[in-house]
Amino acid sequence: MSNPRHDTPHSSGPSLWPIGFAIGVACLLLGLVLSWMIAVLGAVLAIAFGLLWARDVTRDVRGDVPEIAPETRVVADELAPGAVPQHKPLPAYPRSKFLEASLIGLTGAMGAVLTLPVLGFMVLPSFTNIDEDEVDLGPLDNFPEGEYVIATYLKDPAQGEVTRRTAFVRNNGQSEAGDPSFTILYSRCVHLGCPVQPNGPIDEERRIELKNAALLPVLAQSFGCPCHGGLYDAEGNRTAGPPVRSLDRYTFSIRNGRLILGELFAVGSVSGTGANARISRYPWSTPGVHVDGVEAWLYPIVPSQVTG
Ligand code: FES
Structure with missing residues (x-):
C-alpha cells in the first residue's frame, strides 16, 4: 500500500560528542605546554566524550545482536519438485557506520602516537630523577x-x-x-653546567674537615663561570654572559644545631638580599632551561637528568 504522506523513519541527528572530543584533545595538547592541570582536564574530557561518541556510533551494532540460528540445509528430497531453496538475508550494517567507526579508531591511534611520547617525557622524569640525599654540614658555628x-x-x-x-x-x-x-647556592652553572667559581680569596687556614664534607671560607661577592664568561652576583642572580636564570639553590633544615642540606630547586630571579630576599622558586631543572617568562613556554618538557 502506498504512503501518501511519505512518512519515513528519521535517523538520529548528527552527534555533538566529536566536538567535545576535539575540545578535550585540544585542551590536552595545550595543557602539555601550559599546565599539567589543563592537560589532565583535557584528557578527562577527551576520554569521556570519546567514550560517548564511540557508544553512539556502535549503538546499532550493540543494540540488536541477531541471533544466529544453526545452519540448516534443505535436503533436496524435502523440496517440492521444481521449488527453489529460500535463504534468509544476513543482517547488514550501513557503510557509513563502518566508515565512522574506522575514523574513530584511526583518530584514536593517531592521538595515541602523538601524545604518548610527550606524556612519557613528562611523567618519566618523576621516576628516574634521583632525590638529593640530605647532607650534614656540621654545627651552625661553621x-x-x-x-x-x-x-x-x-x-x-x-x-x-x-x-x-x-x-x-x-x-x-x-x-x-x-x-x-641561609643562602645556599649550587655551583653548577645554569648555562651549560660548568663549575662556577667564587670571585675572591679562599681562607685555607680556616678549612674545616667533616666526615664526608669540607668547608672553606671565601671572601666573595660574586661568582664567575670559566667556560663562557657567565657572571652571577652574591644572590646568585645572573649579571652577565649566557646563563638563562639565577643559580640553583638548596633547601635546608637545622637539626640539633647542625645545618642539613636539602634538595635542589631552580630560581628564576632573586630580589632583595640575604634574609630579606624574595626568591622566584621553581622545580629543579637542567642547565640551559628557562624556568620563567615567555621563554619557559619554549621548554615545556625537561629531559630527565640526575641532579648534580
Ligand atoms: S657553562 Fe657557564 S657560562 Fe657557559
Whole structure:
C-alpha cells in the first residue's frame, strides 16, 4: 500500500560528542605546554566524550545482536519438485557506520602516537630523577654570619670522589620572623653546567674537615663561570654572559644545631638580599632551561637528568 504522506523513519541527528572530543584533545595538547592541570582536564574530557561518541556510533551494532540460528540445509528430497531453496538475508550494517567507526579508531591511534611520547617525557622524569640525599654540614658555628663558605661534599659516599659536589653557603643571620636564614647556592652553572667559581680569596687556614664534607671560607661577592664568561652576583642572580636564570639553590633544615642540606630547586630571579630576599622558586631543572617568562613556554618538557 502506498504512503501518501511519505512518512519515513528519521535517523538520529548528527552527534555533538566529536566536538567535545576535539575540545578535550585540544585542551590536552595545550595543557602539555601550559599546565599539567589543563592537560589532565583535557584528557578527562577527551576520554569521556570519546567514550560517548564511540557508544553512539556502535549503538546499532550493540543494540540488536541477531541471533544466529544453526545452519540448516534443505535436503533436496524435502523440496517440492521444481521449488527453489529460500535463504534468509544476513543482517547488514550501513557503510557509513563502518566508515565512522574506522575514523574513530584511526583518530584514536593517531592521538595515541602523538601524545604518548610527550606524556612519557613528562611523567618519566618523576621516576628516574634521583632525590638529593640530605647532607650534614656540621654545627651552625661553621658558618660565620655574612660570609660565604665553600662546602664540598660527597653526594654518595659509597661511590666516592666521583660524586663530590660543591655548594656556596652563606649565613644570613635571622629572618624577620626570627628563623635562621641561609643562602645556599649550587655551583653548577645554569648555562651549560660548568663549575662556577667564587670571585675572591679562599681562607685555607680556616678549612674545616667533616666526615664526608669540607668547608672553606671565601671572601666573595660574586661568582664567575670559566667556560663562557657567565657572571652571577652574591644572590646568585645572573649579571652577565649566557646563563638563562639565577643559580640553583638548596633547601635546608637545622637539626640539633647542625645545618642539613636539602634538595635542589631552580630560581628564576632573586630580589632583595640575604634574609630579606624574595626568591622566584621553581622545580629543579637542567642547565640551559628557562624556568620563567615567555621563554619557559619554549621548554615545556625537561629531559630527565640526575641532579648534580
Ligand atoms: S657553562 Fe657557564 S657560562 Fe657557559
